[in-house]
Amino acid sequence: MPRHHMHNVIIIGGGLAGLSAAIYLGRSRRDTLLIHSGRSMAKWERDAQNYLGFPDGIDGNDLLARGFAQARCFNAEVVEDEVNALKHNREGWFEVASTAQLYLAQRVLLATGLTHLLPDIPGAKNCLGKSLFFCKDCDAYRVQGRSIVIIGTNNEATEYALSMLLFSSNVLICANGSPSRWDTAHAGWLGEYSVPVIQEHIGSILHDRGQLSAVVLESGESLGTSRVYDSRRCLSSRPGGASGCSIGQRRSDCRRP
Ligand SMILES: Cc1cc2nc3c(=O)[nH]c(=O)nc-3n(C[C@H](O)[C@H](O)[C@H](O)COP(=O)(O)OP(=O)(O)OC[C@H]3O[C@@H](n4cnc5c(N)ncnc54)[C@H](O)[C@@H]3O)c2cc1C
Structure with missing residues (x-):
């Protein structure tokens, strides 16, 4: 040897x-x-x-x-x-x-x-780091005033959404077809701050060279969005x-x- x-x-x-x-x-x-x-x-x-x-x-x-x-x-x-x-x-x-x-x-x-595990959605990879982010502490500051979709189903997703309200009044959560798993306290806060929750699957993300323009649901409905956060799965x-x-x-x- x-x-x-x-x-x-x-x-x-x-x-x-x-x-x-x-x-x-x-x-x-x-x-x-x-x-x-x-x-x-x-x-x-x-x-x-x-x-x-x-x-x-x-x-x-x-x-x-x-x-x-x-x-x-x-x-x-x-x-x-x-x-x-x-x-x-x-x-x-x-x-x-x-x-x-x-x-x-x-x-x-x-x-x-x-x-970080990217959501399995067509278009997501192109937007990573440009208009799709994982970390609110790193990136919330740069998305101020934008319309923001948080993808997620757990307490962390609700905490993302609530803290993003400091940066934008236009925030919603999309569970992307999975049942929500946040606890009753978090559900209460979502209600208190009127954060909309959409259950439907996301079909695709529309973008121009990584700059997002819409999140398209499987039903065909389009959410005019400029930034997406995937609450972290790692x-x-x-x-x-x-x-x-x-x-x-x-x-x-x-x-x-
Ligand atoms: C899109 C995006 C934007 C981000 N923006 C920011 C930002 O603005 N500000 C900020 O603070 N953070 C940001 N982050 C997070 C930041 O990049 C990470 O927190 C940081 O890189 C973590 O450093 P690390 O050394 O722990 O791991 P990493 O930087 O991921 O390094 C891990 C290393 O381990 C090596 N490795 C793994 N397995 C093996 C193996 N088996 N053999 C040999 N080598 C191996 C890899 O090759 C790599 O060199 C961002 C992350 C992403 C994805």
């Missing part, structure tokens, strides 16, 4: 979290390897306006490029690869494996992020699925059906 270089730390994930960790560990003079598969959610940020130090906004790809350059400044090694297995071996080292390579380290830091992308469990990590799944 070939001899492998032993790193102090391997970071899995080259998004904002992994890169920040690489900068700190590099500056702490730890022999650090960052492995990433090039799929950071930040690539979808066309114009992030909430990061300290960028009052004119910054494209997520630019931010990532700066992060990689900064991590390398402090001697963090960066490799683009997909990790598919992770285990603690008998010698006490972590073995981090991709299809072609085996990497070894004393410590592993998982920074693999979450993947999937963790730990390497090798549940491999975290094999190294003693406890897992909490944030998938929200």
Whole structure:
């Protein structure tokens, strides 16, 4: 078996979290390897306006490029690869494996992020990051005064709708064919603030180069809309699925059906 270089730390994930960790560990003079598969959610940020130090906004790809350059400044090694297995071996080292390579380290830091699940609606992908969003904290400010459809069925969807009323008086919830699952307190608040709820399936989203013009229901009715929020459903992308469990990590799944 070939001899492998032993790193102090391997970071899995080259998004904002992994890169920040690489900068700190590099500056702490730890022999650090960052492995990433090039799929950071930040690539979808066309114009992030909430990061300290960028009052004119910054494209997520630019931010990532700066992060990689900064991590390398402090001697963090960066490799683009997909990790598919992770285990603690008998010698006490972590073995981090991709299809072609085996990497070894004393410590592993998982920074693999979450993947937002897009609603399965024709047109949705084209609008992502332009007029369809997941996060009210990142994007509510930029949709002020627009007509807004929140897609969702749970308490979180109602909380999205209620908080969006601070930004627009034209907010409705579309359950997209699923039964609503919010509790009675949330149902009461929707009534109190007169937020309309539509149960019907969405047939498609009409847009021009990602800028939404309407949400078309299966009945053919068209909701004149300029922005859509999908209340978050996300999937963790730990390497090798549940491999975290094999190294003693406890897992909490944030998938929200
Ligand atoms: C459309 C859109 C717009 C957004 N706009 C904003 C905004 O304006 N402001 C804001 O604050 N946030 C915004 N966000 C959210 C922001 O992008 C995320 O919160 C942030 O990227 C999370 O960073 P992270 O490092 O945790 O994960 P990510 O950036 O997603 O990075 C995960 C990393 O792990 C890697 N990885 C995963 N599995 C493996 C594996 N098996 N092997 C190797 N590597 C692996 C990926 O390739 C990636 O490098 C937006 C998100 C989206 C989708």
